[in-house]
Amino acid sequence: MIRRILLLLAAVLAASLLTPSGAVAAPDDVVKVTVVRTPEQNGGRADSLGQIAQRTLGDSARAREILELNLGRPQSDGGSLAAAGQVRPGWILLVPGDATGPDVRLGRVGPDPGGADQPYFTWKLVLALVGAVVLALLTVLLFMRRRIVRWVRDRRRTRAENARLHREIKQRLRERAELVTEFAADQAGPRLAWQAAAGLAADSVEAYALRVGDREITAWVTSGHEPRPPWQAVSDGVWTRPSEAPHGQIPGGQLSPCLVRVGGGASGPLFVDLTWLDGVLAIGGSLGVAADVVRTLLTDLVRFRPDLPVLSVPGLGGEPVGVPSTATRLRSMADLRPSGAAAGTDDGMVRLASRRCALTAVIVLAEPPSAEEAEQLFAACGPGSGQVAVVLGDLPGAHWRWKAEVDGGVALPMIGVTVTAPAR
Template structure:
């Protein structure tokens, strides 16, 4: 046919109309346009913002009433904004001797930080706690309070000057909003799906480009934690001191402490759900109890160090750091046999490697035997201060007894006599040897497996970010590398 009337519907000419912009897009355009006009009106004739070459990054110490009772410390600030609690000394050097608005000053690493103090940070600090303030050290001293901090300028915070308000230059605001409006209009005309797919692909590509650098930063932070553990003996001493408060007395039997967390401000312990602690300990949840660091219980020992502990005493090791950068100790003598760490293989190996390093620092000479499990498991290095034996020979090993339940409910204390390390999931022969050495009725050794072990009493799970989930404690820690 010569005309279009008899063509099939799919071949009929269609009237081309103006591109339709969906309602949501129109709403976004209207909102952005309103914001653009408000910015123009608010800017007025003020002109450009003051130069920002004297802006510095600061951290404002919050009142504990606004942070759930947690008062910041130099290590916790360094962990939050620098990713490394060991960099607390950098913050100390930047602020040492600077008079704060309440007349106090930071003089040493152990000083308590007061709410309202404004602490200057290194320029690579980042995170939600980082604010910008104006450096007034050349105008009478100190740093002016950052906008929105609620802190007036005063001694040490600007030398009596008023707070500095940061503004966005009018030209920059106009250019930014204009570019956003243009991009949205273009997206509606050209085609939402193609633009959305392009942005998604670009985001994935940028994510892939940034992933190696992010992993390197994460690894560097974990390595810094390992160096911190090597040099920090004070937290170990304080952990054993806190543990002594729950030892058996003529008034009460021993209360099982499965884990501890210590820092200069407070001590936290994980008890069994059925057990309680006396004042000054306060209950945080069903199993966690907390007290201020300077308020030990009435039966606390003084100066109990791991080297002086009896052979049957606990074996505290730092499993890693919690979300606030505090070291978390677990008691290996409460494993009641075997610990199994699964998940990311390299991180699981790091968990076992760190536990060996912890034992080497506090119990040198402990015998260790290594069993080769899965062929693809990364190898473990036994610290030279531990005594590596080629093969452990249990004497008169009895038949394994039935399992007695979960760790928190039924595990009993087993003194650390020796360690069996299994690289990867053990095969049948190695599983039998592990049970003979570490199982119920066995030789009394403790097993550390970075791989699956169904007979283990404790199961930890590692991810690729260096974090380890400890379900029995409802806790996640970052392990050293």
């Protein structure tokens, strides 16, 4: 069908261009003309209107009359006489009726194509242009129809995908906002986590992360131990036990666990024990999500360990988010007290040979330090120093390195778990 339409349009276009015009202008009367000489014919000099006037009219001053008769008239080489009066060899110029001499000839000259008697845009020209445009468009559509169909499908698929992602982001934001409310109202989860960590510590088993679900508690523990009931080993270093109703108070003191929540999800909130950090925690990736994680950690510190000092180191953007009003504001990294122990860094995985340290302070940095400042930080938070640091941003060499995703997820490579960070 499309080929037939193209052939029909091509036929109409050809007919409009080939049909002879019925309005051909009648030739003019016989006029006098002269041909511009070449330099060889003119004694080695270029011909001019003054010379032509002298030869044909006997007066070079009448060159103006020849200029007015031929001004703008098209010549065979495509040029035309301009106001400057320069001529080219071979041009045929009209001369006044009283011109005489061997260079004057008689001829018939048709109407001026540039005159008002013959408009440039005729109906045939317009029809030809429209037909050519339509023919070109249909040709493009014919040869590119598959690409066009594919492009339309891709556009629809992209719009649908963007709409789906937008819905998922809104849903994820609602879930993250709900986590803030759940964490603030949750009393049972933190008690279960603290009591489970304290119970494991009583058996000389160190738990550096715990997840409290509705039916069971999962603990990531040091290797080389056998679980005692009600704990069961799921894999090397991962134990589970049924959840129990909370009772008693959250244990306190420097040697007790210092559990803070990282995030939540369908399996329940995830707690990490900062006494196992023994160095520096860096939260890289999405700056906004990382800031929400830091705010959650500091909220839990104030709630569960109000006795633990917090030191705040501002950055270019000011103070870290969520820093309690009771925190000690440091002017720079130079104010940190070195521990005197070796810094010791690794690739971001937990050093299973380390032991729980008695926390004396938590240092919070609003941005990653420089290389020189990082050395000061590692020296101040070395093994056994009692000081741990939380950095908003990635820091190579940090003991724990988490990654915050744009969608609100937080990946903890040390245990191979990703949780959802609360959002305010």
